[in-house]
Amino acid sequence: MIYREAGQFKSSYASDQAVFPIRQDRVMALIALAAAVVAVPLVASEYWLQAVLIPFLIYSLAALGLNLLTGYAGQVSLGTGGFMAVGAYSAFKITSAFPGLPIVAVFVLAGVVAALVGVLFGIPSLRIKGFYLAVATLAAQFFLLWLFNKVAWFTDYASSGTITAPPRTVLGVMVTGPEATAPARYLTALILVGLFAVIAKNLVRGRVGRSWMAIRDRDIAAEIIGVRPLRTKLLAFAISSFYCGVAGAEYVFLYLGSAETLAFDINVSFLVLFMVIIGGLGSILGSFLGSAFIVMVPIFLTNVPHLLGVAMPVALQKQIELMVFGGLIIVFLIVEPNGLARLWQIAKEKLRLWPFPY
């Protein structure tokens, strides 16, 4: 019905290799994008933009970064929060040192700094694997936060140790600082995450992505066919940390406005890891679905009693929310261990064969 592909012939390599080879998918993706760019800022309330959609986009970017590392290259990392903190603190330092620099360039530079730090902490991955690597990256998490907390230079000697996003504009529109409107912040985050998602998609389809997957699936075999583990793994750490760094910078500049190291504590690393696992390891779409699940379901559950008009003590409500949320995670993992992206994939396969799916 929806997916009637009759008459869609692929007569060139380009059309065969397209990101969305089916026309219906292309159309749907374009509609979704148009809705996200045009309709959402017009329709959504400030609460939706500021408390739901902006964190969703930023976490998506971080999940995308971790998915490249863990899902595609097979290197487990618990240092996401630390790398995000590197991005946030270096963006703060860069923009206070060069106030004239465009803020998007600041984000990218912050990502580059995070990438360098990521490479540094990726070096142990050459020798250690699996859970042991997770523990090694955990060291990055704790060391980096300790560093930002301890060395006052990173916060420009603010007595409270808090970094604050200064007012900055893009094309004359205020996007950071207290005066920036929610739609402006949202669009900045959306454009950045969209751009980086396209880059990531093309990375994983190309030589780099294939070498990552080769390393993930069997590193010795990959080495024999000519994939260099050193270069491949460090590249994965660099690109992953770059994404996390940009996400961290956005986290402070577009979402929170000001932050302390606690905003990047170990829980953030776990959250992003859960997003990747629940969304689907080794899937770009999965990063978005996982982020949506982790960000939106608790907020949805918080709002349920209000919608139903049930007056409930807030403590009880919070506890129920935690229990339901935890239960949902378990249910999803039992029903579909390969993540939400896999559910979508199955649904799509069935839709393509509909009305005779098997």
Place this chain on the structure above:
Amino acid sequence: MTLRRVMIVLLAASVIALPLAGAAWAQAKEMFVPSTVYRTGPYAPSGTPFANGLWDYLTMINERDGGVNGVRLVVEECETQYDTKQGVECYERLKGKNGGAMVFNPLSTGITYQLIPKAAVDKIVVHSMGYGMTAASDGRWFPWVFTFPTTYWSQASSVIRYIGQQEGGLDKLKGKKIVHIYHNSPYGKEANPTLEELAHKYGFELTLLAVDHPGQEQKATWLQVRRINPNWIYMSGWGVMNQVAVKEAAAVNFPMDHFIGNWWSASEADVIPAGDGAKGYKGATFHAPGANFKVHTDIVKFVYDKGKNIGPKDKIGEALYNRGVVNAMYLTEAFRTAMAKFGNKPLTTEQVRWGYEHLSLTEARLDQIGLKGFTHPVKVTCEDHEGSGPVLIQQWDGQKWNIVSDWIQPMKEVVRPKLELAAAEEGKKLGYTIRDCSKEN
């Protein structure tokens, strides 16, 4: 396979059902007061009694007087777990609800830092009562932020003055060793610059020891304390960190009467777990402990006897419960101040701000509202949103808190110049300009 199919359908349904409509709000003689609380998580021991006190006082005003001068207060709680992200979610959800939030009392320095820039844009008062950003106490730079009755910086200077009194004069502080154990967050760090300045001025040896969130692990900190063997310990802790610290201090046999917590580190929940070991532990405060004030009788009569309470009756009068009461009292009195000028009707947020800025709470007024001797009079001005209130020292006798000092004045000559410098610095970061107070009415 079927279960999987169900999941797909559920997923699709949730995508469609997610956008939610906002609730309609009818125009009435009401003002909305959101209350960001934390009744769960590692900070619940501190957050719960405060939330109960605030809730009970505001409910009592509604039940006894029909609201503030006839304008009912609509109070709604929002759980933050002391987490800044959840605090921001609460703020965004509640700021426009029920006709618009009048004031936020975040009860978290981290959340206060988030709200200071946002609330000024939304024109909502942030009253961070004795917490938050000390630099925001300069009303010329931060018109929407209030920190009265006093701040961390003033408190630290008062505590040093108290230590000086105990040692027989501030000049006796020379060569003494004082340790500041603090929660490693913007909150805990607040007092450090003042303490450093005072250490320089009076020649005592200051050591700063950080305890990481949430504060359950302090072995290393107390090893250092034993090595330093300080004369006095001052602590800025919160939540579960406090009770762990008090227990550790008792375990290393530190003289408890030389261990002073700040006003967020001296409640029942902090000392009871340590048992007899906590006897003698001191803490700062700016109001009296206990439930023997007229206001508490009214709370029991109008809230608990009517079953409108959230917390248990036997916790009335705990240190942090009374802190919630005093916070709610400042709120209603600020509303009253504004109503005296603008009339007894629901106020706009600008009018509420005016009320906070012109709040002048006298002994006589405290007596009228059933809080005689409960707290110190406060006067807020356009320049001074702090009020520079004095501090009391209370001591735990194993059963209850007792006030053991007179009102100790802060060292305004040390704090205020630093505060003005910091306010200019923080204000400029946000692109603010200084306000001319002589043009305010």
